[in-house]
Amino acid sequence: MYLGFWVSLFSIMKKGELRIMLNKTICECLKERMKHSPNELALEYENIMFSWKELDSISDNAAIVFMRMGITKGSHVGLWSCNSPNLVIDFLALVKLGAIPIIMNTCYKEIELSRILEYADVEFLCYGEGHKDMKYVDLLEKIPLWHPKKEHCIAIDKSKEGKWYGFREEYDDITPSELEKLNIQMKRVQPEDTAAILFTSGTSKMPKGVMLSHYSLVNNSNAITSNMHWTNKDKMCVAVPMYHCFGITASLLAAVHCGCALHMLKQCKTAEIFHKIEEYHCTILNGVPTMFLAMMYNEKRKQFNLHSLQSGIIAGSKISPSEYLKICETFQMAHLQTSYGQTETSPCITISDFEDSIEIKADTSGKKIDNIQLRIFDNNAKQEAECGVIGEIQTKGYHVMQGYYKKQEETKDTFTKDGWLKTGDLGYLDNKGYLHITGRIAEMIIRGGENISPAEIEECIKNYPDIKAVKVIGIKADVLQEEIAACIVPMDGKVINGERLKEYIKEKIAYYKVPKYILMFDNLPYTSNGKIALNELKQIVTDQLSTSCEAKGFETTKER
Numbered sequence: 001m002y003l004g005f006w007v008s009l010f011s012i013m014k015k016g017e018l019r020i021m022l023n024k025t026i027c028e029c030l031k032e033r034m035k036h037s038p039n040e041l042a043l044e045y046e047n048i049m050f051s052w053k054e055l056d057s058i059s060d061n062a063a064i065v066f067m068r069m070g071i072t073k074g075s076h077v078g079l080w081s082c083n084s085p086n087l088v089i090d091f092l093a094l095v096k097l098g099a100i101p102i103i104m105n106t107c108y109k110e111i112e113l114s115r116i117l118e119y120a121d122v123e124f125l126c127y128g129e130g131h132k133d134m135k136y137v138d139l140l141e142k143i144p145l146w147h148p149k150k151e152h153c154i155a156i157d158k159s160k161e162g163k164w165y166g167f168r169e170e171y172d173d174i175t176p177s178e179l180e181k182l183n184i185q186m187k188r189v190q191p192e193d194t195a196a197i198l199f200t201s202g203t204s205k206m207p208k209g210v211m212l213s214h215y216s217l218v219n220n221s222n223a224i225t226s227n228m229h230w231t232n233k234d235k236m237c238v239a240v241p242m243y244h245c246f247g248i249t250a251s252l253l254a255a256v257h258c259g260c261a262l263h264m265l266k267q268c269k270t271a272e273i274f275h276k277i278e279e280y281h282c283t284i285l286n287g288v289p290t291m292f293l294a295m296m297y298n299e300k301r302k303q304f305n306l307h308s309l310q311s312g313i314i315a316g317s318k319i320s321p322s323e324y325l326k327i328c329e330t331f332q333m334a335h336l337q338t339s340y341g342q343t344e345t346s347p348c349i350t351i352s353d354f355e356d357s358i359e360i361k362a363d364t365s366g367k368k369i370d371n372i373q374l375r376i377f378d379n380n381a382k383q384e385a386e387c388g389v390i391g392e393i394q395t396k397g398y399h400v401m402q403g404y405y406k407k408q409e410e411t412k413d414t415f416t417k418d419g420w421l422k423t424g425d426l427g428y429l430d431n432k433g434y435l436h437i438t439g440r441i442a443e444m445i446i447r448g449g450e451n452i453s454p455a456e457i458e459e460c461i462k463n464y465p466d467i468k469a470v471k472v473i474g475i476k477a478d479v480l481q482e483e484i485a486a487c488i489v490p491m492d493g494k495v496i497n498g499e500r501l502k503e504y505i506k507e508k509i510a511y512y513k514v515p516k517y518i519l520m521f522d523n524l525p526y527t528s529n530g531k532i533a534l535n536e537l538k539q540i541v542t543d544q545l546s547t548s549c550e551a552k553g554f555e556t557t558k559e560r
Contacts, residue, residue: 021219021371021398022218023191024214024218025186025189025190026092026195026214026217026218026253026256027092027096029256033256033257034052034053037259038051038053040052040232040259041235042054042055042262043261043262043264044261044263044264044280045084045263045264046266048085055088055089055092058089059090060179060182061171063093063094063096064182065171066097066099067097067178067185069124069152071094071097071123073189074099076100076102076121076122076124076197077099077101077102077123077124077125078101078104078122079091079101079103079104080108080125080127081126081127081136081156081157082128082130082241082266083238083241083242083247083264083266084128084156085264087128087242088252088262090126091103091196095189095195095214096182097182097189098186102116102209103198103199105199105241105243105528106128110143113140113143115206116199116207117143119209120197120405121406124154125140125154126156127155128155129157140153189214191218192213192214192215193213194212194402195212195214196217196248197209197405198210198243198248199343200344208405209405209406210245210343210404210405211401211402211403212346212401213402216399216402217248217253220345221253221254221256221257222257223348223351224250224339224348224351228254228313228337229354230254230260230311231260232259232260232261234261234310235260235262235282236251236284236285236286237265237280237282237285238262238264238286239285239286239291240268241268241528245341245343245346245347246315246316246347246529249346249348250286250347250348268291270291270294270295270298271298273295274298274303274304274306277306277308277309278305282308283310285312286312286313286314287530288314288315288529289314289316289318290530292327293323293327293469295331296327297468297492309331309333310333311334311335311337313336313339314336314337314338315338315340315341315347317530317531320458322362322462322463324338324362334358335354337354338366339365340425340435340437343401344401345395345399345400345423346400346401349374349399350368350435351365351366351367352364363436364435364436365427365436365437366434367433367435368395368435372395372397372399373395373397373420374429374435375394375420376394376427376429377420377422378391385428387429387430388428388429388431390426390428391426391427391428392422392423392425393423393425393435394422395421395423396421424441424442425439425440426439426441426453438455442534444474445484447477447480447482447483448481449481450512452474452513454472454473454474457484457515460505460509461505464501464504467489467490468490469488469489471486471524471534472484472487472515473537473538475541475542476542484515484517485515485516485517485518485541485545486515486518487519487524487541488518488520489521489522489524496520498520502518519544525540
């Protein structure tokens with residue numbers, strides 16, 4: 001049986017206001033938004049615009065067409081598309097029916113797609129045009145289409161009279177009786193039902209399907225929206241993919257709560273982000289650190305007026321204080337809020353307060369959101385860690401997933417016996433309740449019996465001149481278990497002397513933390529959600545060190 005954590009309706013006092021948990025479905029929240037601001041802008045894409053009333057009405061129509069196809073409560077429907085109005089419409093239509101969107105990575109190739117379709121029991125597949133040079137229709141021809149059946153594969157990027165009504169020519173003949181049937185169906189959907197399945201960002205292993213409820217997603221997005229002070233006067237530039245929980249919760253559902261408009265990008269390229277922010281006067285930009293860093297290092301940004309930006313969330317991976325401060329300075333964003341979470345927690349666990357100083361935001365991931373529990377657990381002492389002591393970050397509450405789909409053992413292993421979700425991340429809480437992330441348990445380097453945090457070494461290296469990016473990893477060694485390798489991307493046109501860098505590191509941190517190898521890269525490998533592809537990087541370094549220390553594209557210092 002899958003684990004889930006539900007809390008009954010309750011309220012708390014915060015800053016003098018009564019805050020109530022929302023016992024509602026996504027559909028109910030959308031209907032309320034439509035009634036409150038029917039004619040305000042909800043979504044725009046290039047020159048196509050939808051009001052909240054139109055978005056609600058069109059997703060009703062789409063839901064009815066889905067019903068005609070046999071999609072009902074509990075049906076597993078794959079959504080495989082880059083960001084577009086149809087992706088949003090279809091997601092909303094499916095959750096209205098109580099069907100479960102299986103939101104898939106746009107980068108999947110033939111083998112990955114086949115595995116996901118089979119693993120997630122996908123019955124229908126809504127697919128977009130493609131991603132980069134991939135054409136999804138061509139890719140689908142290469143896989144055995146018994147699951148789902150070929151007639152259940154639905155192209156969703158076709159337009160009708162210039163509007164993103166999608167593939168459905170049947171919209172014009174929808175009857176009142178069908179609308180009534182839809183209303184009955186929507187009432188059957190409950191807050192505790194699974195709303196969607198999203199996937200962990202596995203690099204070498206099969207991604208796990210994370211089951212998240214309406215209750216989790218609705219309340220997590222509401223907590224984010226309230227903390228960010230977003231309103232219907234804002235416009236969000238949606239530069240994060242919807243197959244990430246970041247895109248669903250902090251973008252789409254956040255907009256449903258606060259009424260801000262969403263401007264969706266066809267291509268989430270740096271230059272495109274600049275262009276759309278300027279043209280559409282976007283006030284909100286969320287993203288992972290690599291996105292903000294790419295924007296900061298792109299000199300073309302100086303050609304654009306980006307002064308409309310006011311706030312946003314930066315999350316998804318750790319960012320150094322110096323990089324955060326430089327991003328805020330570059331884009332003059334007083335409210336770029338740091339946050340921490342993962343897909344398994346809907347995703348937000350902590351977020352910085354709106355009025356926190358820039359120094360606090362640079363150094364922490366904020367405080368826990370309301371109505372959840374957070375602790376640091378010392379796995380060696382088998383007890384909760386004291387203030388300031390590093391341990392595993394664990395959490396409990398409404399935001400936690402129902403479980404991994406069809407993976408009961410993995411689900412069980414992710415929780416403690418008393419119900420705490422084990423994040424696998426390391427950090428500590430200070431005496432004011434702010435969370436400080438120090439790394440991942442899986443990334444901890446063990447050298448000669450010493451536990452070494454890569455993050456500490458990375459922070460030291462980032463303060464050295466002309467360093468654009470760095471990732472410190474452990475490489476297997478015969479005697480010491482692991483040796484330390486620093487993988488470095490220099491600033492464009494700059495050359496880093498490995499021996500001088502090593503001498504600099506020796507002056508700053510203990511000798512046993514000094515990397516044995518200093519390796520230069522043009523770029524580091526990343527996963528689709530902006531995190532370092534750790535396993536891929538380790539394999540690259542291992543292969544390189546096993547063949548030659550001076551191959552093209554690398555510079556390796558001599559051993560100590």
